[in-house]
Amino acid sequence: MAHQATAPPDLDLLETEAPERITTFYSLRFKDFRYLWQGQIGASASQWMEQLARPFLILELTNSAFLVGLIAATRLVPMLLIGLWAGVLADRMNKKRILQACQAVTFVSHGVTAILLFAGVIEPWMVFVGTFTTGAAQAFNQPARSSLIPRLVPRYCLANALALNSAAFGSMRVGGPAIGGLILAISGFEYLYLTQTLVYVWVLWTTSLMQTGTSETRPNRPSMFKELIEGFGVLQTDRTILYIMILAVSLFMFGMPFQTVFIPLIAVESLDLTKSEAALLISLVGAGALFGALVIATFGDSVRRRGQLMIGFIVVFSLALLLFARGGSLFTATPALLIAGAMQTSFNSLNNAFVLGRTPPELHGRVMSLFSLDRGLVPLGATLAGALAATIGAADALTIMASICLINTLLVALLVPSLRKIA
Numbered sequence: 001m002a003h004q005a006t007a008p009p010d011l012d013l014l015e016t017e018a019p020e021r022i023t024t025f026y027s028l029r030f031k032d033f034r035y036l037w038q039g040q041i042g043a044s045a046s047q048w049m050e051q052l053a054r055p056f057l058i059l060e061l062t063n064s065a066f067l068v069g070l071i072a073a074t075r076l077v078p079m080l081l082i083g084l085w086a087g088v089l090a091d092r093m094n095k096k097r098i099l100q101a102c103q104a105v106t107f108v109s110h111g112v113t114a115i116l117l118f119a120g121v122i123e124p125w126m127v128f129v130g131t132f133t134t135g136a137a138q139a140f141n142q143p144a145r146s147s148l149i150p151r152l153v154p155r156y157c158l159a160n161a162l163a164l165n166s167a168a169f170g171s172m173r174v175g176g177p178a179i180g181g182l183i184l185a186i187s188g189f190e191y192l193y194l195t196q197t198l199v200y201v202w203v204l205w206t207t208s209l210m211q212t213g214t215s216e217t218r219p220n221r222p223s224m225f226k227e228l229i230e231g232f233g234v235l236q237t238d239r240t241i242l243y244i245m246i247l248a249v250s251l252f253m254f255g256m257p258f259q260t261v262f263i264p265l266i267a268v269e270s271l272d273l274t275k276s277e278a279a280l281l282i283s284l285v286g287a288g289a290l291f292g293a294l295v296i297a298t299f300g301d302s303v304r305r306r307g308q309l310m311i312g313f314i315v316v317f318s319l320a321l322l323l324f325a326r327g328g329s330l331f332t333a334t335p336a337l338l339i340a341g342a343m344q345t346s347f348n349s350l351n352n353a354f355v356l357g358r359t360p361p362e363l364h365g366r367v368m369s370l371f372s373l374d375r376g377l378v379p380l381g382a383t384l385a386g387a388l389a390a391t392i393g394a395a396d397a398l399t400i401m402a403s404i405c406l407i408n409t410l411l412v413a414l415l416v417p418s419l420r421k422i423a
Contacts, residue, residue, distance in 0.1 A: 024298045027161035032212045033152040036145070040168040042203040043103070046110065046196040047138075048176025048286065049183075052279050053192050054131060055264045056184070061124050065265055065394070069386015072260035074128050076378040078136040087143040087369020088227050091362060095148040099207050102141040107200035109133045110193050117190035142372050147364035150356055152212060159353035163297035166349045170293045173286020173341065181279025231366030234359060241355055243416050244310065245371060247409060248351060251314050251344065253377040254405035257385035258321055258340065258398060259285060265394035270328055281337060288341025295342075296349040306354055307422030310347055311413045317343035318406035325398035354422070 028034050054075070055068045090098060113130045116122045145165075153161040183192045235242040259282065267278035317340055324336035352368075359367045381401070388397035413420060 044172035083372035090365030114193035167293035170289030292342035321402035
C-alpha cells in the first residue's frame with residue numbers, strides 16, 4: 001500500500017544538510033526534543049524506583065517468588081492488551097496530549113499508593129491494581145513518545161535522538177534504584193512512592209512546555225480498525241522489519257525478566273544481599289545501558305552492518321545473563337549486569353532508528369506499537385520466570401531463560417541470512 005509521507009512540523013534549529021559529524025548530545029539543540037528528554041529523565045527515575053519497590057513490596061507482603069514474577073507480568077500486560085490500539089491513537093491524535101494524559105494517570109496512581117502505605121492499609125491486590133494502572137498509562141505513552149521523536153529532530157540525527165532518549169532512561173537505571181535503595185534504607189516504601197509522585201510534577205511541567213503536539217491530518221480517514229490493519233501491513237510488505245521484530249521478541253520475552261524477577265531473587269537467594277544492596281545491582285544494569293546509549297548516540301547515525309550488530313548485541317546479552325546466573329558472586333555479577341544493560345539498550349536504540357527510518361511518518365505510531373507487543377510478551381516471560389524460580393531456584397531458571405534467548409537468536413541469524421546483510 002502506498003503512503004505519502006507527511007512533512008514534520010517546523011524545527012527551531014532545522015538544518016537543510018547533515019553536519020560532517022554528529023556529536024553525542026547533538027539532538028538536544030532542538031528545543032522541543034530537549035523538553036521531551038527532560039521529561040523522560042523524570043519519568044524514568046520514577047519508573048526505576050518503582051521497578052525496585054514493586055518486587056520487594058510484594059515479597060515483603062507475601063513472601064512468594066511466584067507473585068514477584070506475577071507483579072512484573074502485571075506491569076506489562078496492558079502492552080499486550082491495548083498496545084496496538086495505542087499506536088493507532090498515536091497516529092490519529094495530538095501526541096503531546098496523549099503524553100500528558102498518561103503522565104497524569106501515573107501521577108495519581110503513585111500518589112494513591114503512597115497514601116495507602118502511609119495509612120498502613122496496603123494489601124497485595126492494591127499493589128497489583130496500581131501496577132496495572134501505571135502499565136496501562138505506559139502502553140499509551142510508548143508509541144506516542146517514539147513516534148513524536150522523528151518530528152522533533154531532522155532525520156539525519158534520528159539515531160542520535162533515539163539513543164539520547166534511551167540514555168535518559170538508562171541514566172535513571174543508575175540513579176533511580178540508587179535513590180530508591182537509599183530511601184528504603186532510611187525510611188520505607190511509603191516515602192519511596194511519595195518521591196515518585198513528586199517527580200511526576202516535574203514530568204508534567206516539562207511536557208507542558210513543548211510546543212509541538214502533532215496529529216496526522218488525512219482526508220477521509222478510515223476507521224481505527226482499518227488503520228490497525230494498515231500497521232500490520234508493514235510486516236507483510238517489509239519482511240526485514242518482521243525478522244527484526246522476531247529478534248526483539250526473543251530478547252523481551254526470555255531475557256528481560258532478569259531485571260524485575262531474577263535480580264531481586266538472585267540477590268536474596270545466591271548473593272545474600274539486602275534490598276538496598278540489590279538496588280545497586282539494578283543500578284549496574286543502568287550504568288551499562290547508559291554507556292550503550294551514549295555509544296549509539298555518538299556513532300549510531302554512521303554505523304554500518306547494522307544487522308550483524310543487532311544480532312551480536314542479543315548474543316552477548318544472553319551470554320552475560322548466563323554469567324550472572326552461574327557466577328554466584330559479585331565479582332561475576334558486576335560485569336555481567338553492566339554488559340547486559342549495554343547490549344539491551346544498544347539493540348533497542350539501533351532497532352528503533354532503523355525501523356522508524358524505513359516507515360512513513362503517518363505509520364510511526366502503529367509500527368512502534370507493533371514492537372510494543374514484544375514488551376507485551378514480557379508478562380508471559382516474567383510469569384514463566386517466577387514459576388521456574390519457585391520450582392527450581394532463580395539461578396537455574398535464569399540459565400534456562402537466557403539459553404532460550406541465545407538459541408532463538410542464533411537460529412534466526414542462521415535461517416534468515418538477509419538480516420546479516422542489513423547495511
